[in-house]
Amino acid sequence: MWQRLSRIIKKEFLQLRRDRGMLPMLIVLPIVQLMLFGYVVSTDVKHLSMAGIDHDKSAESRRLVASFSNAGYFDVNYYPDNMAQVTKLLDAGDAIIALTVPNGYADDIAAGRTAVVQIIVDGTESNASSVARNYATLIIGRQSNGIAQAKLRTLTNLGARPPTVDPRVRVLFNPSMKSVNFMVPGLIAFILTLSTISLTSEAIVRERDQGTLEQLIVTPIRRGELILGKLIPYTIVAFVQITLILVVGVFWFGVPFRGSIAFLYFTCLLYVFASLGQGLLISTISKTRQQAMLTTMFAIFPAMLISGFVFPVENMPKIIQIVSYAVPLKYFLVIVRGIFLKGAGWQTLWPQMVALVIFSAVIFTASVTRFQKKFSD
Amino acid sequence: MGETNSVVVDHLVKRFGDLTAVDDVSFTVKSGEIFGFLGPNGSGKSTTIRILCGVIDPTDGNASVLGYNVRTQPEEVKRRIGYMSQRFSLYEDLTVDENLDFYAGVYEVPPERFAERRTYILEMAGLVGRENELAANLSVGWKQRLALGCSIVHEPKMVFLDEPTGGVDPVSRRQFWDLLYEMADSGVTLFVTTHYMDEAEHCHRLAFIYQGEIIALGSPAQIKADQMTSTVIEVDCDDCERALEAIGRLDDVQEAYLYGSMVHANVDDARKAKRTIKEAMGASGVGLREMRIVEPNLEDVFVSLMDKMERR
Ligand SMILES: Nc1ncnc2c1ncn2[C@@H]1O[C@H](COP(=O)(O)OP(=O)(O)O)[C@@H](O)[C@H]1O
Ligand SMILES: [Mg+2]
Numbered sequence: 001m002w003q004r005l006s007r008i009i010k011k012e013f014l015q016l017r018r019d020r021g022m023l024p025m026l027i028v029l030p031i032v033q034l035m036l037f038g039y040v041v042s043t044d045v046k047h048l049s050m051a052g053i054d055h056d057k058s059a060e061s062r063r064l065v066a067s068f069s070n071a072g073y074f075d076v077n078y079y080p081d082n083m084a085q086v087t088k089l090l091d092a093g094d095a096i097i098a099l100t101v102p103n104g105y106a107d108d109i110a111a112g113r114t115a116v117v118q119i120i121v122d123g124t125e126s127n128a129s130s131v132a133r134n135y136a137t138l139i140i141g142r143q144s145n146g147i148a149q150a151k152l153r154t155l156t157n158l159g160a161r162p163p164t165v166d167p168r169v170r171v172l173f174n175p176s177m178k179s180v181n182f183m184v185p186g187l188i189a190f191i192l193t194l195s196t197i198s199l200t201s202e203a204i205v206r207e208r209d210q211g212t213l214e215q216l217i218v219t220p221i222r223r224g225e226l227i228l229g230k231l232i233p234y235t236i237v238a239f240v241q242i243t244l245i246l247v248v249g250v251f252w253f254g255v256p257f258r259g260s261i262a263f264l265y266f267t268c269l270l271y272v273f274a275s276l277g278q279g280l281l282i283s284t285i286s287k288t289r290q291q292a293m294l295t296t297m298f299a300i301f302p303a304m305l306i307s308g309f310v311f312p313v314e315n316m317p318k319i320i321q322i323v324s325y326a327v328p329l330k331y332f333l334v335i336v337r338g339i340f341l342k343g344a345g346w347q348t349l350w351p352q353m354v355a356l357v358i359f360s361a362v363i364f365t366a367s368v369t370r371f372q373k374k375f376s377d
Numbered sequence: 378m379g380e381t382n383s384v385v386v387d388h389l390v391k392r393f394g395d396l397t398a399v400d401d402v403s404f405t406v407k408s409g410e411i412f413g414f415l416g417p418n419g420s421g422k423s424t425t426i427r428i429l430c431g432v433i434d435p436t437d438g439n440a441s442v443l444g445y446n447v448r449t450q451p452e453e454v455k456r457r458i459g460y461m462s463q464r465f466s467l468y469e470d471l472t473v474d475e476n477l478d479f480y481a482g483v484y485e486v487p488p489e490r491f492a493e494r495r496t497y498i499l500e501m502a503g504l505v506g507r508e509n510e511l512a513a514n515l516s517v518g519w520k521q522r523l524a525l526g527c528s529i530v531h532e533p534k535m536v537f538l539d540e541p542t543g544g545v546d547p548v549s550r551r552q553f554w555d556l557l558y559e560m561a562d563s564g565v566t567l568f569v570t571t572h573y574m575d576e577a578e579h580c581h582r583l584a585f586i587y588q589g590e591i592i593a594l595g596s597p598a599q600i601k602a603d604q605m606t607s608t609v610i611e612v613d614c615d616d617c618e619r620a621l622e623a624i625g626r627l628d629d630v631q632e633a634y635l636y637g638s639m640v641h642a643n644v645d646d647a648r649k650a651k652r653t654i655k656e657a658m659g660a661s662g663v664g665l666r667e668m669r670i671v672e673p674n675l676e677d678v679f680v681s682l683m684d685k686m687e688r689r
Contacts, residue, residue, distance in 0.1 A: 007482030011471065018470040018511075215466035215528075218430045219483045220456045374451075375433050 004221055008229025012203065016233065030191045030241050034248055037183040048132050051078040051089050051098040058106035060147075064117070065099065067143050073135045086120060097121050097132045109147055181256065184249035185336040186309050191245060192238055192268065193275050193303070193329055198296045199234045200279030204371075205292040208283075214375070223373045231276050238272050239265070258343030267335045267349070270356045274328040277363035284370040303327045308334075331355045383408045383535050383566040384429060389438035391424050398424040400589035401438070406568055406582075408534075411561050413580030414570040415679070421589040422570040423463055426539050429568070430460045443535055456484075459528035459536040463543065465520050467527065469513035473504050476512055476527055484531035491530070498526035501556060518549030525556065535566045542576065554579055574676040583675075585682060592682055597675055604682055605673040607631055608647045612640040612654060615664040623661040629653050632684045636676065643681050 016022055052065040068074040078095055080086050089095040100118040108115035117140065121133050207213035216226065242265070249255045278299060286292035305311070306320050307329035313321055324330050331352040338344035346353065384406035391399040399421045406412040416422050428435045429442055431451030439446065445453040467476050477498060481491045499505045502522035507515070512523060521541060529536060538557075542550045554576065561567055561581075569580065577583055578597050585593040585600070593600050614620045621640050624633040629650040631643040644650035647670055658665045 003482050003485050007479055010482075011468070011475070011479050014475060015468065015470050210469070211462055211464035211466040212468060214427075214432055214462050214464075215460065216483070217432050218455055218458070218460040218462075219480070220452060220485070221483050374431070375427075 001222075001225065005225045005229050008221075008226065009232050012230065012233040016237070026195060026237055026241065027244065029195075030187070030245050031248060033191060034184065034187055034245060034253075037187055047072070048074050048097060048135075049078075049095045050074040050076045051080055051086055051095040052076045053080055053082070053086060053098065053100045055103045056101050056105040060106035060109055061101040064101060064105075064140070064143055067139055068099065068136070071135070071139050073139070074132075090120065097136060099136070181341060182337065184245065184253060184255045185340040186333055187249075188242055188245050188268070189271070189329055189332045189336050190304060190309055191241055192271060192332075193300060195241060196234055196238050196272055196275040197279040197282065197300060198293070199237065200230060200276050201282035201286065201292045201296055202289065203230050203234065204280070204283035205286050205289050208287070209289050217373055217375070221373075223368070223371065226373075227280065227368065227371060231280075234276065234279075235269075235272050239268070242268055255340065257340055259339030260343075260345065263345060264336065264339045267332070267339065267353065267356075270353060270360065271328065271332040271335075273360040274332075274356050274363065277360055277367055278328075280371060281363060281367035284367055303329050306330070328356055328359045331359075381408045382406065383443055384412075384568065385441045386425075386429070387439045389425070389428065389440055390436045391421070391428060391433070392436045397589050399428070399435075402586070402589070402591050403438075404584050404591060404594055406566060408566050409561065409564055410581040411557060411567045411569060411579065413577045413583040414568065414586060415572065415574075415577045415583055415675075416570075416586035417572055417683075420586045422586060423539050425586070426460075426537050426568065426570060429454075430458065430537055431455055457533055457535065459531070459533040461524050461528045461536070461538045461541055463539040465524035467512040467520060467524055470511065472509050472511055473499075473515070473523055474508040476523060477530060480527040481530045486531050494530055494532070498530065501559075502526050503552075518545050518552070521545055521549065521553060522556070525553075529560070529565075533565070536560070536568070538567065538569045540570050540572070542571065542573065550576070574674065574679060577675050585679065587683060587686055592686060593678070601673055601675070601678055604678050607643040607645055607681060609671050609673045609677045610642045610644055610647060610650060610654065611636070611669055611671045612642060612658075612665070613667040614640065614658065615666065619661055620658060620663045620665075623657045623663065624654055627653050627657055632680060634680050641671075641677060641680075643677065643684075 050068060052068070054061050054065055065076060069076045074097065078085075078089055080089060080098075083100075086095075086098045086100075090098065098120040100120070102116065102118070105115050105117065119133065119136050119140075121136075204213070207216065246257075246261075246264075250257050279296075282292055282295045282299065286295055306313070306316065306324045307327045308324070309329065313324055313330065316324070335344075335349050335352050335356075338349055342348075382405040384404075386402055386404050389399055389402045390397065402421075402425065414422050414425065424433070427433050429440055429447055431447050431454055434448060439448065441447065442454045443457050445457075447454055468479065471479065474495075477495055478491075481494065486494060499508065502519065502525070504519060504523060504526075507519070512520060515523065525538070525541065528538075542553055545553065550573075557567055557569065558579075569576075571577060580597065582596050583594070583600060584591050593604055595603065612620060612624065617635060617638060617640055621633055621635060624630055624640060624642050627650070629644055629646065630653075631645070633640055633642045635641075642650065642654065651668060654668065655665065
């Protein structure tokens with residue numbers, strides 16, 4: 001048993017090493033993807049053009065407007081006097097966001113009341129505007145905290161309520177709002193999906209294509225040994241890739257890692273089972289390598305789109321959201337991002353882990369049953 | 378010493394959809410013999426061999442190999458046989474040594490034994506000095522001998538070879554058959570499919586399969602004696618193509634076919650046929666060098682058999 005299993009594993013590694021294109025690709029692909037997503041596809045938005053209407057004209061209101069340009073996200077290029085001018089600026093696309101500070105803003109703060117400011121966002125450019133809205137609420141939130149703390153320090157009568165600025169939204173878990181922080185955990189999930197599914201499906205279909213599968217069928221090798229012998233090497237390859245992305249992500253891009261490494265690798269193992277199962281299933285239904293490759297594409301790309309890898313699932317149509325429950329990548333994305341950015345543990349992630357286990361069990365059973373040590377014809 | 382059967386095939390049927398690839402076939406292979414399975418392309422040779430090796434299930438009928446039922450005990454069969462498929466299934470991206478090592482591991486050959494087997498196989502296949510060459514870089518003849526080596530690394534008592542000499546040059550073919558003789562001498566039972574008639578002459582016993590049916594069975598001499606009621610006239614002339622056309626039209630000739638650079642004609646009445654052939658050659662202006670009656674060989678038998686089948 002062990003002799004046969006180890007021989008298959010050895011052979012897979014030999015073949016992997018001989019394949020001139022494969023090994024570099026397995027190492028280079030994750031890095032290139034990481035660079036692409038880290039730099040090129042960056043959704044970080046900087047220097048957004050902004051209009052500021054300051055009806056209050058106080059030191060306090062000027063500080064609020066200035067805080068927008070100080071953060072680096074906004075350039076306050078226009079100081080219109082009225083709403084009509086604001087509308088014109090937004091219509092022309094000269095400004096993407098406008099801040100209106102009403103008369104009495106400083107008075108409200110001084111009196112410890114909640115001061116209200118208005119933010120108008122150009123909704124036509126959805127990505128930039130939602131980022132702008134998030135930044136704006138973040139900046140106001142910080143400003144509000146600053147005012148409250150300053151007030152607390154100077155307050156002599158302790159019973160007084162600290163004043164605030166509304167909206168007071170905090171952006172959780174990714175306070176620097178860098179998209180690379182979001183992307184690196186996602187990439188771990190994505191690369192893991194890509195390499196495990198395509199490598200396993202390829203590994204078995206290649207034997208079928210070359211006629212060596214027929215030869216193997218006529219040996220005393222057991223079905224389980226053959227499957228394990230194929231899966232173990234690609235699990236190892238997948239873990240090397242995970243480590244690579246982790247190292248580059250954390251040390252090159254400075255992505256914070258808040259969770260437990262051991263827990264991350266454990267969940268990766270769960271997910272690797274789910275995707276190896278998919279690869280195995282594809283290999284049992286594909287007769288040729290081309291067919292396996294196409295099926296893999298068809299399996300991966302929709303999964304990538306609806307799993308929340310690039311676009312948030314919440315923004316998708318209801319029907320797609322329902323379909324996305326059948327995509328294991330979706331659960332795994334929640335898990336890796338949770339571990340990376342929130343330091344989440346099994347206490348919060350167990351529902352996703354259970355989903356992965358169920359998915360793996362189902363798909364493995366299906367593919368192992370289909371993978372017979374016999375040709376149907 | 379009582380003769381035992383290594384393979385027993387009993388009313389075997391295999392259908393692929395509407396096509397019946399193997400049609401109610403029965404035969405036995407005796408232990409220690411070289412059994413030839415002969416037939417044109419698409420006649421069902423590979424399908425039969427794949428059923429016997431447990432690659433596919435038969436639609437109907439039964440078969441046993443070395444006493445084990447191929448349908449119910451395929452793993453017992455697989456442990457004990459060697460199989461060389463029509464495609465020389467080697468790992469082209471592995472070296473000669475790595476291929477041997479892989480199959481030895483899969484068959485659980487103990488390491489000490491493998492060292493011996495490796496030396497033997499490398500010598501037998503003429504691959505000494507090429508141990509580290511990739512299988513992809515070997516010529517067809519070497520690939521074929523390496524494939525044979527891989528399929529016998531575990532010293533099976535029974536080996537199935539599916540068109541082992543397909544696409545191989547005549548010299549390599551002769552060398553290969555020498556290896557098969559050597560194996561047969563050491564007591565291994567060999568089941569060989571081929572469509573080369575000269576190879577069939579080398580077998581102890583033969584089965585002719587045609588469109589899924591066995592149309593002749595026995596030793597080469599037996600088959601010739603049983604099947605060949607007509608006489609074979611060999612015509613040596615300067616334009617075989619035209620001669621074949623002219624001879625084929627004659628009523629006295631059952632069938633005519635090219636044999637090497639000559640034309641063979643199967644006839645009932647040799648004296649009469651000789652005369653009409655001579656006339657026909659004269660009429661079509663083909664220069665006749667010589668004409669003689671020859672002992673029928675397997676090719677003659679096969680052509681006449683197929684002709685009978687087609688007329689049926
Ligand atoms: N897997 C298959 N599916 C459908 N038809 C097949 C299959 N394998 C073989 N056949 C058909 O069965 C017939 C016999 O094929 P085969 O046994 O390969 O012939 P041979 O080996 O004598 O050339 C052919 O007509 C072939 O097309
Ligand atoms: Mg064949």
